[in-house]
Amino acid sequence: MLWVAIIGLVMTVLAVAVAGRRTLFLYKLATVGPPAPERVEYAKAHAGEEIKAQLVEVFGQKKLLKWTPSGVAHFFVMWAFFILLTVYVEAYGAIIQGAITGRPNFHIPLVGTWAVLGFLQDFIAVACLLGLVAFAIIRMKNSPKTLGRDSRFSGSHLGGAWLVLFMIFNIIWTLFLARGAASANGNLPYDSGAFVSIPLGNLLPQSELLEEIALLLHIGFMLVFLVIVVNSKHLHIFTAPLNVLFSRRPDGLGAAPEMRVDGKPVDFEDEDLDPERLGRGKIGDTTWKGFLDFYSCTECGRCQSQCPAWNTDKPLSPKMLILDQRDHAFAVAPYLMAAKGGDGAEANPHADTDVLALLEKPLVGEDGVIHPDVLWSCTNCGACVEQCPVDIEHIDHILDMRRYQVMVESSFPSExxxxxxxxxxxxxxxxxxxxxxxxxxxxxxxxxxxxxxxxxxxxxxxxxxxxxxxxxxxxxxxxxxxxxxxxxxxxxxxxxxxxxxxxxxxxxxxxxxxxxxxxxxxxxxxxxxxxxxxxxxxxxxxxxxxxxxxxxxxxxxxxxxxxxxxxxxxxxxxxxxxEGLLTPVTPIEEKITYHDPCFLGRHNKVYSQPRDIMSKVPGVQTQEMHRHKDRGFCCGAGGARMWMEERIGKRINTERVDEALTTNPDTVSTACPFCMVMLGDAINEKKNSGEAKESLEVVDVAQLLIKSVKGAS
Ligand code: SF4
Ligand code: SF4
The missing domain is CATH 1.20.1050 (Glutathione S-transferase Yfyf (Class Pi); Chain A, domain 2)
Incomplete structure (x- = not known):
């Protein structure tokens, strides 16, 4: 067994060295920009909240589980990573013990022979395999080849995703081969519980060579996977918990972030304030939290699928907004790090040959990393932030880029x-x-x-x-x-x-x-x-x-x-x-569909009160639109879009009213003056074209309530 231990340990040292070098590179790149001390200060001051967020979002997968079945599949695959660490402890223990005693029958001290651990290991490995099958089906059903722009994976790196699924599959089948061979040789630490490995061992021949090769394959695939992970979008396995830790709480919604220069809130009275440094104009102006966002994106496309701009054929995809910045950052990484005093040792092999020109590339512009039409399409509705399973804060990126465009470049839609x-x-x-x-x-x-x-x-x-x-x-x-x-x-x-x-x-x-x-x-x-x-x-x-x-x-x-x-x-x-201080008495016999204003709903989580008011009005029959509450669809007015022309794609308010019309309402209700205007305009157009009944109107829930309380017509 000595040769097995030597090969196993040499492979491990090599893979850890390669992965470690990449990790160092990622760290250096992430710290080229200005600091973000407020993120660390907040996390330190709210340790309890942060621990809860880790338990709920990372370990509990709360956001992902909103998307069954992909959430369930991800839940099991993620937990497989934790639980199967024990199998790797056993595998390394086996090759070392085999080299010392000649018999690879290692078990973890104290708990290592418990049937329940053997069961848990086999169970999670099987669940992980089923998760992989679910992922493969979901990817095939949502393939951009068939769904085009409607696929949430459109624009994602598809080859890399399939490679990772394939690598996890390899880890799982070699796990069962190694455990089955160990069982056949009497080296598996469990006499019962391992409900797949033990029966498999009964089918396999007694062979030390088979067990040794299986162990090396199992360790080898894990090491190759480790190297792939730190070089791909699957980096999120390590960065997502950090991104959740340093995200704004309770989420990146509600308040816009303060504008900072060198980590300090901007004081416009300060005579030393450099006006060129307002907002973010180049990739090097990105804080480490921005880089953590880049590193954490899993390319799942949930944000894109919810974005009102993307859904009305505008060029903005929140996913691509993050990925385009990330790809650009990698392309210019050596020079960014050199400028910061780093060694710039690792160049991206896919980098454009003219990297220096790329370094000067503006973040926003006709020839920039982000096209102005992308930047100005955003309504700040928060659908992307709400759905992102790794707490990426798209709006913060958009606002910082807008700040530079407006205050430094004076470049924004003229209207x-x-x-x-x-x-x-x-x-x-x-x-x-x-x-x-x-x-x-x-x-x-x-x-x-x-x-x-x-x-x-x-x-x-x-x-x-x-x-x-x-x-x-x-x-x-x-x-x-x-x-x-x-x-x-x-x-x-x-x-x-x-x-x-x-x-x-x-x-x-x-x-x-x-x-x-x-x-x-x-x-x-x-x-x-x-x-x-x-x-x-x-x-x-x-x-x-x-x-x-x-x-x-x-x-x-x-x-x-x-x-x-x-x-x-x-x-x-x-x-x-x-409290009985207002009593709706007069029935309003109408079918009403309620539109959630983004800055009331998603940004401030006020979903129930407007609905509660309507439910107390006698005669009102409510009907939800398909997209409602945290998945509500914007009216198109937020993010200062109310004051800009909407020239690209379908109008967002028209899309929303089309959806409202599918409920065949007598009235559309809402709780925002801007939603009233936007939806009202779209309803008027629909009336003119004969697609909506003349009596259809949009009202605030307060108008419904006063009508019922007073009995006025
Ligand atoms: S805030 Fe809304 S419009 Fe802006 S990128 Fe996110 S989902 Fe799209
Ligand atoms: S930003 Fe978040 S939701 Fe969007 S693709 Fe990346 S991980 Fe998924």
Missing amino acids: AGVMVKNLENKGNPWGMSEMKRADWIEELATSVDGQRFEVQLVDEKMPEDTEYLFWVGCAGALEDRAKKTTKAVAELLHIAGVKFAVLGPAEACTGDPARRLGMEYLFNMLAQQNIETLNEAGVKKIVATCPHCFNTLANEYPQLGGTYEVVHHTQLLSKLVD
Whole structure:
């Protein structure tokens, strides 16, 4: 057996050396960019949360299990990696013991002869084999050759995936051969439990040579697999737990990340601030967390399959956004590392010959790594981040690239420039006078039951005995359809006895469209102005009707020192209905389908309250669209897309309304002024073309509630 041990150990040393060299290269490459200290600080300060995330997402495979059967298959294959480590301890023990004593009958101390361990090893190996079969079927059924763009694997490296499946298959069959041969020779540590290996041993001849060759094959395939893993997308086996550990919590949704230079939040007042370093313009500006995203992508395409841009024939695929950056980073890696003072020792063999030119390649541009049409197609809807099983934060990449394009290159869709100017000059995207913000108050005052309805205005300070500041938002104050929601909410709060006040002309845009466009400077300006107003007024609790305002006030203003208790109107109204302070009485005999606003649902996990309100309205019959809740489909307005033309592919709002029409609704409901506008526009087009009935309309759930509470028509 001495020769077996020598071959086995030499193979191991060689493979570990090759894999180790590659690992060092990956580490050096990942650390060429600016630091990301906030990720480490957060993980350290929230150890309990991080441990839970590891247990739930990594070991429990929570996100993957949403996708049965591929999730179940992956669950077993992943657990096979852990459990079969014990088989490798036995294999190495056997070749070493064989070399010393001449008999490879090693067992793990204490537990190594327990039938339950033998059973578990055989069971997980069989489950892994079945998982491989499931993966193969899924890949064949979803082949890009037959489904084209509709395949979630379209654009992925297919050959590499099949090679890895083949290698795992080799590991499993050699496992059974080695264990079967060991059993035939009386060397298997288990007398029972190993329900495949022992019967297989009964069929195999007694042969030391067979056992030795099988052991070497089993170890050899594992070592080749190790080298393949660190050179392929299967690197995620090692990097995914790290990526989950350093992801933003609870996920990369909700708040946009703060803009940082050299790891520190940007201070626009700082005279030493280098304006060329805002955002990300070259691959070398990527932090190590960005590189971890690149290394962790499994190319599964779940993000792509959910992306509204991809699903309406636009060039943006969140998967390719990550892969294109990764491939570019590998192509220029030696030079990036040399520039950082690394040795640049390992060049990618597939690198373009003119690597130096590649190094200067902009991240975004007509000839850049990412085409501008890709960058500007994103609605920030979060469907990609929500589905990614390894917690890749696509929106963070997109925002950082947009920040560079907008603030350094001044390069963004020209239509959005009008919105930016309006925000700068008038504090709202429509460019209307701030005095118009109070118009709805006057309209409401004269429209309620013939009696004046007084809405309290904040006069520097919140009026005594008011509980909530009602944040009306630009759309809620200035856009006719959204104003109906504003008035309905004001009336409902009044009926329920909730005391509130509004800022009126003193309210300015929260800055959400500026921030999502990449104009961080303008966002900062608007946010600081609002925070000053809110703090001076002594505001503690805010209710907002717009999910974008809600998200910005609740999740982003704390980054700038504005911390308030913020609720969306559907959360507050649902509570008031539950408490009996609002009682829907008049039946609304309609079939209604609810559209989840992305910034309310996915970004803030408010799914149940709007549905709860509708369920309390007598007569309402609800029907879910196929894509709903965490898989809801965007209306097309987020990510500042509301202010840009949609020139490529099918319009996202049309796609969403087409889906709504499949439920044959009387009404489409939602809980966002921007969704109302987008869906309303698409419904009007459908009415004009005769595809939707004339009576079909889109309303906010607050409008449904007031109709039922008041009995008004
Ligand atoms: S945020 Fe939405 S639109 Fe943007 S890449 Fe992700 S899924 Fe696509
Ligand atoms: S980014 Fe995430 S969801 Fe998208 S392909 Fe990669 S691993 Fe899959």
